[in-house]
Amino acid sequence: MHANQLTVSADTVRELVDQQFPEWHGLPIRAVASHGTANTLFLIDDEFAARFPLEAGDAGATRQRLESEAQAAHELLGRTRFPTPEPVALGEPGAGYPLPWSVQTWLPGTVATDDDPGESVEFAHDLAEFIHGVRTIDTRGRTFSGEGRGGDLRSHDEWMKTCFEHSERLLDVSRLRTIWSVLRDLPRATADVMTHGDLIPGNVLVTDSRLTGVIDVGGLGPADPALDLVGAWHLLDLGPRQSLRDDLECDDLEWARGKAWAFQQALGTVWYYVDSNPVMSLMGQRTLERILADA
Template identity: 65%
Template sequence: MRMHDDQLTVTPETVGALIAEQFPQWRHLPVTELRSQGTVNAIFRIGDGLTARLPLQPGDVASIRRWLRSEAAAGRELASATRFPTPEPVAVGEPGAGYPMPWSVQTWVPGVIATDDDPGDSVAFARDLARFILDVRSIDTGGRTFTGGGRGGALRPHDDWVQTCFDRSEQLLDVPRLRRLWERLRELPRGDTPDVMNHGDLIPGNVLVSGGRLAGVLDVGGLGPADPALDLVGAWHLLEAGPREVLRAELGCDDATWARGKAWAFQQAIGAGWYYVASNPAMSRMGCRTLARILADKSR
């Protein structure tokens, strides 16, 4: 099912034609479409070592090209900082072969997405995730600060969106209870805590697992400065209560930062639950499970 009204149709044949036109050194490699929970790109594997990522929605070509170059820079920055595999940029392609947008090629990272190999009860995985978050935080912001768009700044500016989500979730979730919780979460103060670098989207579809351990992390384009609590969304999207406390201890989270991490997970999950209920059921289930974990949590 299509996730977007204006969604582009991308086939292996299209990707093969783009490769033949623009990167003929790879034209002999097989192109395989990958099942993905992603909502932004169609993903294709090229041979054994590469992946192509093609935006699913049309947009301004110059803006998309700038984003892909920014994503490539983020990929290089993250790959040099973490002990865990992440996709590294290889090339940026141009419109062609009937496809109207720029697109990118990255290295392939092996592993199984956490939706298909659930690491929620793994203490070892929780420790790995904490190490990844610490690796990301170790990257120097270089004076960069949060830009003001999306998650990672203040919570209250997201109130209109959350209220819309409540209205759309009446048949799916315990909305009265969630409304009461959000009234508390939205008021959590940020204080003067400085921004640190965050991955920005630690959801199961972006996390690779092998043998109950963290095998790699995908979708690195959101790397940037934000509230130190932002990457704590992974505690709620990925972990059950026991391992979640292990992650908290490994990170040395104070109560205020931990509470804001819960709030950012809430903000992300409340949108995923209803919005993708038909078009991307795995994302919808993730949102609902995360909210259930938050409601069940007794910590402060």
């Protein structure tokens, strides 16, 4: 998926775990099939998930990021009724793997990528409850970091230009450019609140069309309140999407900015993962189809 992607084998994970965490020596380890783009996962004794960053980078910077993600996960833990992972340990480079890596509790369940809840009003109510619960966490004076999604929509213009150029043979780029020209100018009207930051199908767990857990929580932080509304477009069809909006009492501007963030995220996934991660690419296409239908 990435030019500098690392390869992690089960033998490498076995050696790292046995060397660094003797209390888990000999416990069964198996790879976890995932459509995620940031980490490769291994399950330790059906209890813990070992997460290994996929992209090569500086070990010190990676350690800082993993520590920050663990702090975010601790901050979210228990703040809603929906289970989220609990950080357990931080591993060090070794056995040929060059970066720090993390261990957290494993949450059983099926990701929404494999069990589509898009037509479930009950799931929409659950998702709205989760978003509301995250928003009630105190920012403690923190504001958006200035990196990634969640700040100024117009700061993504260069990335969107790149996405449009790579999408000519995949999407109706002319129409999408027109939509972005409107979305990018939507103003901010409210202060930052706490957000999950990445409510895509691969990060929510579903059982019987209900939300039963949320994973990949390391991006928890202050941002545009509309940011978590991406879940409305990535996960929900028209009727349930309206139910989520009603539950959260979104005004027109907030709702439109949520659509803008979903648009920004979806457009990048379509072309970038079209060959390397077709599931992610198709997620982006589906989200854009929902936005185009709404437009």
